[in-house]
Amino acid sequence: DTEVTQTPKHLVMGMTNKKSLKCEQHMGHRAMYWYKQKAKKPPELMFVYSYEKLSINESVPSRFSPECPNSSLLNLHLHALQPEDSALYLCASSQEETQYFGPGTRLLVL
Amino acid sequence: AQSVTQLGSHVSVSEGALVLLRCNYSSSVPPYLFWYVQYPNQGLQLLLKYTTGATLVKGINGFEAEFKKSETSFHLTKPSAHMSDAAEYFCAVTPGGGKLIFGQGTELSVKP
Numbered sequence: 001d002t003e004v005t006q007t008p009k010h011l012v013m014g015m016t017n018k019k020s021l022k023c024e025q026h027m028g029h030r031a032m033y034w035y036k037q038k039a040k041k042p043p044e045l046m047f048v049y050s051y052e053k054l055s056i057n058e059s060v061p062s063r064f065s066p067e068c069p070n071s072s073l074l075n076l077h078l079h080a081l082q083p084e085d086s087a088l089y090l091c092a093s094s095q096e097e098t099q100y101f102g103p104g105t106r107l108l109v110l
Numbered sequence: 111a112q113s114v115t116q117l118g119s120h121v122s123v124s125e126g127a128l129v130l131l132r133c134n135y136s137s138s139v140p141p142y143l144f145w146y147v148q149y150p151n152q153g154l155q156l157l158l159k160y161t162t163g164a165t166l167v168k169g170i171n172g173f174e175a176e177f178k179k180s181e182t183s184f185h186l187t188k189p190s191a192h193m194s195d196a197a198e199y200f201c202a203v204t205p206g207g208g209k210l211i212f213g214q215g216t217e218l219s220v221k222p
Contacts, residue, residue, distance in 0.1 A: 004153075031208055042200055042212035043154070056208060090153055097142050097161070097204050101154040 003027075004102035006091050012108045015081060021105045023074040023091030032074040033099065034066060035090040043090055049074060081109045112137045112205045116213035124221045129173075129188040131216050133201030136182060143184045144202045144210070145175055154200065160184065171195070196220045 004025045013019050023032065031050045035043035048056035049068040063085075065077040074091055086109045092099040117132040135141060142161050146154040158169025165177040175186045184201060201213040 006153075033208070040198075040215070040217075042215055043210075045209060048208040050208065092154075094208070097206065098144070098156065098159055099210055100156060101146070103153040106151070 004091055004093055004100055006089075006102040006105050008105060009103065010106045010108075012110065013078065013081065014110055015083075017081075018077070018079045020078065021076040021089055021091075021107075023076075023102055024072055025093040025100075025102075026072055027093060027095065027100070028071075029093035029095050029100075030071060031094045032068065033092040033094070034074065034076050035092065035101075036085075037088040037090055037104070047076075078107075081107075083109050085109050112141070112203050112211050114201050114203050114211055114213035116199075116201050116216050118216055119214060120217045120219070122219040122221060123191045125193055126190050129186070129191045129195065129218065131186040131199050131201075131218065133175075133184045133186065133213060134182055135184060135201075135203045137203060137205070139205070141203045141205075143175075143177060144204070145169065145173070145184075145186050146200045146202060147171075148198045148200065148215075150197075157186070157199075191218075191220045193220050193222065 007022045034046040037043040046060045047066045052068045063080045067075040088104045090104045091102040113136045115134045144159045145157040158167045160167050160177045168174045173188045199216050202210045
């Protein structure tokens with residue numbers, strides 16, 4: 001089983017809202033990732049967690065706040081987003097350098 | 111630094127024809143190489159990967175790719191295209207440490 005789940009599938013939020021994206025995997029993978037993907041572009045890495053600790057932050061604005069409550073869960077807290085943050089947000093987990101992606105959350109910021 | 115180049119942002123084939131999607135990489139160390147497929151409004155699905163060993167790698171849905179070190183290539187092929195193969199395809203390489211370097215993607219269209 002190589003399933004990564006993400007909720008919600010779609011999210012519409014205003015620039016003053018606070019919302020959270022959730023990602024879950026039960027494959028025992030110890031690394032988890034957040035990516036942002038714009039239309040017709042490859043995914044851009046945002047954050048990497050390794051053994052529940054933040055190991056890579058690709059200079060992401062502070063309005064995006066990641067959290068890893070345990071080895072199976074990854075959250076992305078959103079606050080005061082801008083319209084240009086509208087995108088597909090993908091979560092992934094990995095084992096031995098192979099990353100498995102979730103279906104993504106389609107975010108629209110109004 | 112590692113990089114990936116996918117030749118052709120858009121490839122169109124007829125149903126039943128050969129699919130060939132090109133990927134070249136640059137790497138100073140032996141790479142791990144991947145092909146992912148993304149259908150509209152979905153996440154990325156792993157098609158196949160090369161780590162070590164046999165250079166011809168078979169993946170899902172009838173796709174395969176061959177690692178050619180001398181040409182720094184990892185082209186994706188399928189003998190006979192199906193309408194359901196229409197999607198965006200990404201080649202990627204990892205330098206390790208949790209980072210995937212993606213190519214810009216190739217959109218495959220399949221004509222009936």
